[in-house]
Amino acid sequence: MNLDIISIGDELLIGQTLNTNAHWIAAELDKIGFTIRQQTSISDNKEHIIETLSNVLEKSDVVLITGGLGPTNDDLTMPVLNDYFGGKLITDAAVYNDIEKLILGRGFEMNENNKRQALIPDNCKVVRNAHGTAPGLWFEQGDKVVVAMPGVPFEMKAMITDTVIPWLKEKYVLPEIVHQMVLTQGLPESKLAELIADWENQLPATIKLAYLPSPGRVKLRLSSKGKSRAEVQHKIDEQVAKLMQIIPQNIYSTDNSNLEEVIGKMLVQQKATLATAESCTGGYLAHLITSISGSSDYFKGSVISYANEIKINELGVKKSDLENFGAVSQQVVEQMALGVLKKFTVDYAVATSGIAGPTGGTAEKPVGTVWIAVANKNGVVSKQFTFGKLRSVNIERSAVAALGMLREVLQG
């Protein structure tokens, strides 16, 4: 079953916005058994939209379109599709209510732009938008389906997950495809590949392996297709079990839970509480932890101590140690962790101190030098890391490494 993705928006063509939508859609629709034939990005131009749509509809069963559904004059997708499928625009009462609720909820009045967004072609089904004013449109032409959605990523994603995928599964018979994720942490891609080379070489030809690296982590994806989901899953499970024996310390998830979710579950299980004391991560570690719904059950808070006086006054770091060893040192990071453990009376505390860059490095402690400590009632462990030169990547890698160390301590 072929599927085409069309992304509409001048911002894509001038290289202003990175097209993460097509990437995300491709991954999600591939997962449920579609073959993504082509991704096409075009500008907000009527003729080009029509030409592209009619071309790709010849080759694909399903066409998913994003972008150009906003309330402003440069948004052309709705009138163009209405013309293409020969419909009439009429106000959809349910959509009008959705929009009105959203706009009034934000403290604004319905204006003409908002009202215009409730004008829907009479020959399509509405894909409701739970998070924005632009509804999605589902057109059918014989056995083929064309769906238009807004380009705002979180609006589009909810529509695909909640409505488009269920409707597609209803309409088409799709092969069973299993993508098994194995999430690893603490090994660079090249080292990981070396460690698991023998395992990789003995994989059956029906199982495809992919390495998906991100700062501090590598996701492994094992993919296989078949008629029976249970059978495919069983063959994959056998291989995952073997892999578990090779790198047990580095695998933190096989159900695609991220590191902060895994840690949250462990803390809930242990009925334990957590706090952080952050310097170089500047709140990003606490942000990852609190991005998990329900984190208020175990996360009590954090002291972000960018200034040394806050390390001293709030976390009890010794002034003499700051002077003798510097803020980025084992002594200081351990005192930060122990300090917040005591201050916030929690069971576990994590601290970070490093040079995120691009300035602040020295010959002895170059940019990318990071100390991380984890404390609990038994004491404190700490470790030095040497990351790279990019500030944003150093912040991310520090937070991931801190979560990785916390996970090890939680495992005992």
Add this chain to the structure above:
Amino acid sequence: MNLDIISIGDELLIGQTLNTNAHWIAAELDKIGFTIRQQTSISDNKEHIIETLSNVLEKSDVVLITGGLGPTNDDLTMPVLNDYFGGKLITDAAVYNDIEKLILGRGFEMNENNKRQALIPDNCKVVRNAHGTAPGLWFEQGDKVVVAMPGVPFEMKAMITDTVIPWLKEKYVLPEIVHQMVLTQGLPESKLAELIADWENQLPATIKLAYLPSPGRVKLRLSSKGKSRAEVQHKIDEQVAKLMQIIPQNIYSTDNSNLEEVIGKMLVQQKATLATAESCTGGYLAHLITSISGSSDYFKGSVISYANEIKINELGVKKSDLENFGAVSQQVVEQMALGVLKKFTVDYAVATSGIAGPTGGTAEKPVGTVWIAVANKNGVVSKQFTFGKLRSVNIERSAVAALGMLREVLQG
């Protein structure tokens, strides 16, 4: 002058690799005056490559292709292009030397795959690859140009910058293009469009306007082309000046600086310091602030008070107010801001308290209810917001709204 980008690679179509190449190429080629007509991603399939190339060559003057130039059997771009342009493959001595040097330098011997990469169609010019083994190929057909490059981003980027762009500038006369960004905050897209409708309608036809929304912000982009860059910029500046008079409070940047950068510059200018006290943003506000290099000059730290006891013990929030009004209230958020202002002895403090969701909402205070306060020596201001249902978006919008309020206070 129209330009098409074709990205070849299965990893793009299954959503495994994000297509950053097309984005980067579009931005670079747009800058020098090309109109990017379309970006197309396809798999390593001979028929599909030929069909796509012949289609887009009808519409565009220049076609840039990346991917499928590697040394393995699934790399088809070279033989396909050789067939398409009717050439013969012969060993190119300069390319052979480049490859040999690179391979020997890495401590390997030349193998058959490496030798095969020096076989080049005899009707193209070679675009040398300074960082890898796969050379680029420059074909001309009448006034049109087709360039194939490897998909490895840093190899491709060096080839475009060092060779492709200089050669294109030699071959074509290109217009000057200006994209002016105007970044706004605090107005939903539909409300913004209403407020600036008259201004939008009076824009000269040569200036194109685009709305680019993200949570809590809308970027406006004014684009125009001409023969003289100074003249085009001048006409755009006139329009931006008019816009500034309509929504002066909402425009925070015309040089594409983000809100956290703008605030950083204002704090540096005022030689002022900043701290945050965060509940619902859970560190994300501090993370945005500290994502800016040099933020340690003005940002002292934060107290993330997820637990009420930390609001009381660390920030001096009155227990009775927490009990009477709840954590998400004007009383509590103002005390949080004033508390951290005093505790960290800073000039400005920002506090957030809200229900990020998905749980924790009530009829009176639904998910998405957020209070934000900004304090300085003159006192404290606070405001209630009602955002949506998604935890991650609520966190982002809260942080952006907090930065927006801080900016207003910093402006005085």
